[in-house]
Amino acid sequence: MIAQHLTPLPGGYSAVLNQLDLFGKPDAAVALRLAHAISEVSGAKGEPLLKLIETVWSTLRPEPTPGVR
Helix, strand or coil: CHHHHCCCCCCHHHHHHHHHCCCCCCCHHHHHHHHHHHHHHHCCCHHHHHHHHHHHHHHHCCCCCCCCC
16 A cells, blocks of 8 residues: 555644645645655655645645635
8 A cells, every 4th residue: 555655744744734724625635645745756854845845735726726715
C-alpha cells in the first residue's frame, strides 16, 4: 500500500490543513496527497516544507473550489 511508504508531514496532517485553511473541507484529502508528493520531491522539512506546500497549493488552486466554503 502506498500509504505505508509515506513519510510523516511536519506537524502532522492538521498542520498542513491549517496552513491551507482546509481543515474539514472537501479539498483536504487531495491537499494531503499533494503535500506528500511535494515533501518527497523537494526533500524540504519543517516550516520551509509547509510554506512550499502553501505556495504550490495556491498556484494550483488560486480560487476556492466552487461550492466549497
